Amino acid sequence: MKKYLLMFLVCWSGTAMAQMGAAQKIVPEYLHETRIKSDPPAIWQTIRDLPKVKDYSNGTITEVNIRTVGGTQFRDLVFADGRKRTDEIEQIHDTYKFFVFHVADPLPSGVSKAIVTALVESLPDSKDTSVVRWSIIMEGDKSAWKALTDTLVAEIANYEAGLKKLMEQAP
Secondary structure: OHHHHHHHHHHHHHHHHHHOOOOOOOOOOEEEEEEEOOOHHHHHHHHHOHHHHHOOOOOOEEEEEEEEEOOEEEEEEEEOOOOEEEEEEEEEEOOOOEEEEEEEEOOOOOEEEEEEEEEEEEOOOOOOOEEEEEEEEEEEOHHHOHHHHHHHHHHHHHHHHHHHHHHHOOO
């Protein structure tokens, strides 16, 4: 009986896979790794606590407002230079220590979506250092990406510097 059930599942999954379209390859516009002398749970607790972005933004963010609309979380940010931005929080995955948001407003003309991800992991060869893997994924007209990508890269650099200060001076 087990043999027939296994055969059925193998055949069924093959049929289901044959009906799926080809997977679209997503190539990030930006990839970066930050090594921080701290354990992954401590770093993750800081990143996943949405208002704390102000604490680890290295002075770049002056105000944070977290709000929920219809079950979706948004993060309204005010930057030191006076700019304002709203991010929609897509994922906060505690098991995998994975955070995803996309810029909701403002988006430059021609950019349909700008996604930023952060993944916190331990390093197998180090007991006291972790890595945060950052990425930026852009959608829309490629010629319109540069200004926003540059802004987000600079923002990630400030997050990196701020997280290092915050985590590495913690007792």
